[in-house]
Amino acid sequence: MRKERVAMKSMVPNTLLAFIGLFLASVNAVPLLAQEAQPTKPAQAKKVEKPVTEIRIGYLRAYEPQLALSVLDVPPRDEGVAGANVAIADNNTTGNFLGQKFTLDVTEVKPGSDIVPLFKSMIEKGDRYVLADLSAAQLLSIADIARDNGVLLFNIGATDDALREEECRVNVFHIAPTRSMLADGLAQYLIWKQWPRWVLIYGSHESDRLFADALRRAATRFGGQILAEKEFKDEGTARRTDTGVVQIQRQMPVFTQDLPEHDVVLVADESEVFGTYVPFRTWIPRPVAGTAGLTPSAWHPASEQWGGTQIQNRFAKANGRRMLSKDMSAWTAVRIVGDAATRTQSAEPEKIEAFIRADDFSIAAFKGQKLTFRKWNWQLRQPVFLGDGRSVVTTSPQEGFLHQVSELDTLGVDQPETKCVLK
Structure with a gap:
C-alpha cells in the first residue's frame, strides 16, 4: 500500500505537466490560426497627383x-x-x-x-x-x-x-x-439734384481737355447748362512748393470772380495742376465736382x-x-x-x-x-461711384434715367451713337 501511494504521488506531477503543456500549446496556436484566417491587407495605393x-x-x-x-x-x-x-x-x-x-x-x-x-x-x-x-x-x-x-x-x-x-x-x-461714362454718371446726379447750371474750369493739358469735352457732352445729353468756361493754364511751377496757402487763398477767388451765377463748378484737371485748390476757395460759395470735390470713379x-x-x-x-x-x-x-x-x-x-x-x-x-x-x-x-475723399455719396445711373436694354448704357456712348468698327 505504501508503495502504491508513492507511485501515485510521482504520477501527479507528470500528468499535470503534460496537461499544462497541452494548454499552452493550444493558447499559442490561437493567434497563429487567427493570423492565418485574416485576409492579407493590400498595399496602400499611391496618391496620384493631378497635373497642374x-x-x-x-x-x-x-x-x-x-x-x-x-x-x-x-x-x-x-x-x-x-x-x-x-x-x-x-x-x-x-x-x-x-x-x-x-x-x-x-x-x-x-x-x-x-x-x-x-x-x-x-x-x-x-x-x-x-x-x-x-x-x-x-x-x-x-x-x-x-x-x-x-x-x-x-x-x-x-x-x-x-x-x-x-x-x-x-x-x-x-x-x-471711359471719360464719357464718368462724366455722364456725374451729370445724372447733378440733374437729379436739380442743379442744372454749371460753370467749367479746365486745365491746359490734353487729358484735361478730353475730360472737359466729356462734361460738355454730358451737359447736352442730360439737360445741363454750361454757362461759362475758363482755362487754367499750367505755368510750369513746382506745384506744392511754389504755391503757398496764402497765395492760393487770394488767387482762386479772383480767378472765379467773373463767373456768372451758377449751381456747381465743374473742374477738369486730370493733370493735377489746380483742381485741389478749387473747393472752398471760389468767389461764390458753390459745390465743386469733376476731378475735384465730388468725383466720379470706377x-x-x-x-x-x-x-x-x-x-x-x-x-x-x-x-x-x-x-x-x-x-x-x-x-x-x-x-x-x-x-x-x-x-x-x-x-x-x-x-x-x-x-x-x-x-x-x-x-x-x-x-x-x-x-x-x-x-x-x-x-x-x-456703375459709376460718386464720392469725396471720405465716403460714397451716390452711384449712377440715377433713378429715372431709363434705357431699353440696360440702364448702365445710359453711361457713355450707346450703340446707336458708336463709331466703332471692330478690326
Missing part, C-alpha cells in the same frame, strides 16, 4: 512716380498690381481643385516709351492674357500685334473714348470706364455695399491700404480670366476667349449688379 496647368497673366504698366497737389493723393507704388495679386490668389483658391495655377507676370515701362519689344518678349514667355495699364498711344502700338498672336488685352488704365470708338480693336476688353476706397466690405478687408489685409479704382479694375480683369478658366475647366485660350465673348457672360465685382460687356466695342458696363 499654369495660366500666365501678364501685367504691362507704364509707371513713374506721380505728382499730386496733396500728398494724400499721391498714387501708391503698387496701384493696380496689388488688385491683380489679390485676384490671382482668389483664382488659385478654386484653381487648386482643378489643377490650374495662375501666375502674374509684371513688366514696367516708362510712360511714352516704345513697349513693342517688351510686349513681344511677354508673348514668347506665354502670356496670353495681358492687363494693360498704358496710355492710349502705347496700347494701340501693341493691339494689332496682340491680335495676330492670339493675345487678349484688358485695358485697366486708359479712359480715352477713342479706344472704344474710332480706334477700337476686337481683342481689347476695356475694364476701366470704385471708391470707402465702398462697403454689395459685399464691398469683404473685398476691402481682404485687400487691406494683403496690402495695408484701401482699394482704389485701378486696383478694382485689375482685380476684375484677372477674375474674368479666372472665372472663364474655372467655368470651362480648361486652360485653352480658345475656350476661355469664347466663354468671355458669350452672350450670357457676366462678372460679379461688388457693385450691386453683374457686369457685362458691350458687344459693339467690348467696354465693360458698370
Whole structure:
C-alpha cells in the first residue's frame, strides 16, 4: 500500500505537466490560426497627383512716380498690381481643385516709351492674357500685334473714348470706364439734384481737355447748362512748393470772380495742376465736382455695399491700404480670366476667349449688379461711384434715367451713337 501511494504521488506531477503543456500549446496556436484566417491587407495605393496647368497673366504698366497737389493723393507704388495679386490668389483658391495655377507676370515701362519689344518678349514667355495699364498711344502700338498672336488685352488704365470708338480693336476688353461714362454718371446726379447750371474750369493739358469735352457732352445729353468756361493754364511751377496757402487763398477767388451765377463748378484737371485748390476757395460759395470735390470713379476706397466690405478687408489685409479704382479694375480683369478658366475647366485660350465673348457672360465685382460687356466695342458696363475723399455719396445711373436694354448704357456712348468698327 505504501508503495502504491508513492507511485501515485510521482504520477501527479507528470500528468499535470503534460496537461499544462497541452494548454499552452493550444493558447499559442490561437493567434497563429487567427493570423492565418485574416485576409492579407493590400498595399496602400499611391496618391496620384493631378497635373497642374499654369495660366500666365501678364501685367504691362507704364509707371513713374506721380505728382499730386496733396500728398494724400499721391498714387501708391503698387496701384493696380496689388488688385491683380489679390485676384490671382482668389483664382488659385478654386484653381487648386482643378489643377490650374495662375501666375502674374509684371513688366514696367516708362510712360511714352516704345513697349513693342517688351510686349513681344511677354508673348514668347506665354502670356496670353495681358492687363494693360498704358496710355492710349502705347496700347494701340501693341493691339494689332496682340491680335495676330492670339493675345487678349484688358485695358485697366486708359479712359480715352477713342479706344472704344474710332480706334477700337476686337481683342481689347476695356475694364476701366471711359471719360464719357464718368462724366455722364456725374451729370445724372447733378440733374437729379436739380442743379442744372454749371460753370467749367479746365486745365491746359490734353487729358484735361478730353475730360472737359466729356462734361460738355454730358451737359447736352442730360439737360445741363454750361454757362461759362475758363482755362487754367499750367505755368510750369513746382506745384506744392511754389504755391503757398496764402497765395492760393487770394488767387482762386479772383480767378472765379467773373463767373456768372451758377449751381456747381465743374473742374477738369486730370493733370493735377489746380483742381485741389478749387473747393472752398471760389468767389461764390458753390459745390465743386469733376476731378475735384465730388468725383466720379470706377470704385471708391470707402465702398462697403454689395459685399464691398469683404473685398476691402481682404485687400487691406494683403496690402495695408484701401482699394482704389485701378486696383478694382485689375482685380476684375484677372477674375474674368479666372472665372472663364474655372467655368470651362480648361486652360485653352480658345475656350476661355469664347466663354468671355458669350452672350450670357457676366462678372460679379461688388457693385450691386453683374457686369457685362458691350458687344459693339467690348467696354465693360458698370456703375459709376460718386464720392469725396471720405465716403460714397451716390452711384449712377440715377433713378429715372431709363434705357431699353440696360440702364448702365445710359453711361457713355450707346450703340446707336458708336463709331466703332471692330478690326
